[in-house]
Amino acid sequence: MSAKQKILIVDDEPDILELIEYNLKKENYQVFTANNGEEGVSTAKKVLPDLIILDIMMPKMDGIEACRILRSMPEFKHTFLVFLTARSEEYSEIAGFNVGADDYIAKPIKPRALVSRINAILRRTSQTEEVVNNKLEVSDLVIDREAYLVFRAGKKIVLAKKEFELLYLLASKPGKVYTRDVILKSIWEDSVVVTNRTIDVHIRKLREKLGENYVTTVKGVGYKFEAGM
Numbered sequence: 001m002s003a004k005q006k007i008l009i010v011d012d013e014p015d016i017l018e019l020i021e022y023n024l025k026k027e028n029y030q031v032f033t034a035n036n037g038e039e040g041v042s043t044a045k046k047v048l049p050d051l052i053i054l055d056i057m058m059p060k061m062d063g064i065e066a067c068r069i070l071r072s073m074p075e076f077k078h079t080f081l082v083f084l085t086a087r088s089e090e091y092s093e094i095a096g097f098n099v100g101a102d103d104y105i106a107k108p109i110k111p112r113a114l115v116s117r118i119n120a121i122l123r124r125t126s127q128t129e130e131v132v133n134n135k136l137e138v139s140d141l142v143i144d145r146e147a148y149l150v151f152r153a154g155k156k157i158v159l160a161k162k163e164f165e166l167l168y169l170l171a172s173k174p175g176k177v178y179t180r181d182v183i184l185k186s187i188w189e190d191s192v193v194v195t196n197r198t199i200d201v202h203i204r205k206l207r208e209k210l211g212e213n214y215v216t217t218v219k220g221v222g223y224k225f226e227a228g229m
Helices: 014-026 037-047 063-071 090-096 110-128 161-171 180-188 195-211
Strands: 006-010 029-032 051-055 078-087 104-108 130-131 136-137 143-144 149-150 153-160 215-218 222-225
Touching: 006 014, 006 037, 014 037, 014 110, 014 161, 029 037, 037 051, 037 063, 051 063, 051 110, 063 078, 078 110, 104 110, 104 143, 136 161, 143 161, 153 195, 161 180, 161 195, 180 195, 195 215
Parallel strands: 006 029, 006 051, 051 078, 078 104
Antiparallel strands: 130 136, 136 143, 143 149, 149 153, 215 222
16 A cells, blocks of 8 residues: 555553554554553544554443534544444444444454555445446446446446435445434435335335345344355
8 A cells, every 4th residue: 555544553452452553563554552442542642543443341431422522523524433332232333333333353363364454444435336427336236326226247227216316325335334323314314204114115126126236234233245156
């Protein structure tokens, strides 16, 4: 990589910070560290990292609150945020995704697996998608925003307007988990008659028209688009 991408690690365990920092520096990333949520938010404002790794359980300010604060700032709207925690309960993952996390990595840390995951996250927008003339090209799909048409391996697939918008939202960031709340606000805005069931129905219709392998359900959270399937 020509310019080093910046990664901020926020964790109150010195051994974890040292292990992750060492392995990411070997990958030619520019690495910054912080020991708690408050320090993490402060450091993020100064260095504007490309990706932030946040532990959930920390003193002064936990990772959930730090993520909520960062996502409320315009400069971090599109920054990758990854949670790192020893907690395996489902509600922790749901809480993380609900405040805007892009991914979730469990302790104990496996350095090679961690580095591979971080590399994949930072490649998402550049490698798996390309937008040319209002056309999103991802996996074997071409999604034409102006014509509201989708082509799979050159074959035209006609979607209803909301089906198309839902697919475009998910495919615009492959691998990113979109919560039901985010989907509702993005696609249906402030409609009072729309429920979670509406999303499920549209997802089912997308799978019927495109195949089962593009949209993945993240239990208790929402949905994501899987590129390269």
